[in-house]
Amino acid sequence: MSAAAGARSRWSCAGATQDSGSPSSTCRSSATSRRTRIAAASLADRTPFVAGDFFADRLPEGHDTVLLSNILHGWSEADARRILALCTDVLPADGTLIICESFVGNDKRGPAPAALMSLNMLVETWGRNYTAAEYTSWLREVGLRTERVLPLDGAPTTAALVARKVRP
Ligand SMILES: C[S@@+](CC[C@H](N)C(=O)[O-])C[C@H]1O[C@@H](n2cnc3c(N)ncnc32)[C@H](O)[C@@H]1O
Numbered sequence: 001m002s003a004a005a006g007a008r009s010r011w012s013c014a015g016a017t018q019d020s021g022s023p024s025s026t027c028r029s030s031a032t033s034r035r036t037r038i039a040a041a042s043l044a045d046r047t048p049f050v051a052g053d054f055f056a057d058r059l060p061e062g063h064d065t066v067l068l069s070n071i072l073h074g075w076s077e078a079d080a081r082r083i084l085a086l087c088t089d090v091l092p093a094d095g096t097l098i099i100c101e102s103f104v105g106n107d108k109r110g111p112a113p114a115a116l117m118s119l120n121m122l123v124e125t126w127g128r129n130y131t132a133a134e135y136t137s138w139l140r141e142v143g144l145r146t147e148r149v150l151p152l153d154g155a156p157t158t159a160a161l162v163a164r165k166v167r168p
Pocket residue numbers: 008009010011012013014027052053054055068069070071074
């Protein structure tokens with residue numbers, strides 16, 4: 001367990017409840033906003049919400065893709081790698097894992113918005129913005145191969161890294 005373990009958030013904006021029994025207003029409004037958007041896109045019938053703590057609860061199985069959207073930047077390298085391993089565990093062979101983040105360039109010299117957000121993460125959390133090369137190397141260790149990194153225009157998300165689970 002890392003030093004951060006005692007202070008870990010137990011929240012998921014998919015609707016988890018806190019030890020006190022009710023979600024924070026930020027998480028609740030965020031989850032509500034997602035439900036509203038999903039309903040507006042007529043996807044509610046195939047988009048269930050499952051509450052849980054990814055460090056304590058096994059992730060849902062039976063899906064061919066896991067999307068980690070702006071999750072990993074909040075965690076130390078050790079915890080980010082642990083989350084990647086937990087996600088890989090529930091993917092079938094050939095399953096896809098997508099990481100949407102604000103990526104720092106592989107030379108770690110920018111771009112400035114990603115670097116500034118990374119500084120913010122270093123101050124406020126145990127994480128930072130990682131590079132595609134770092135993710136690729138961590139993913140390889142848990143049995144996934146990076147296939148592509150697609151640029152995205154959705155601040156703070158700058159790209160989606162798409163990786164495939166390699167058959168054993
Ligand atoms: C920066 S938000 C990203 C939210 C959303 N995925 C997005 O892209 O806008 C980080 C999310 O991680 C969730 N989270 C933090 N710790 C968690 C844990 N231990 N298990 C599950 N979710 C967690 C928080 O509830 C929050 O929704």
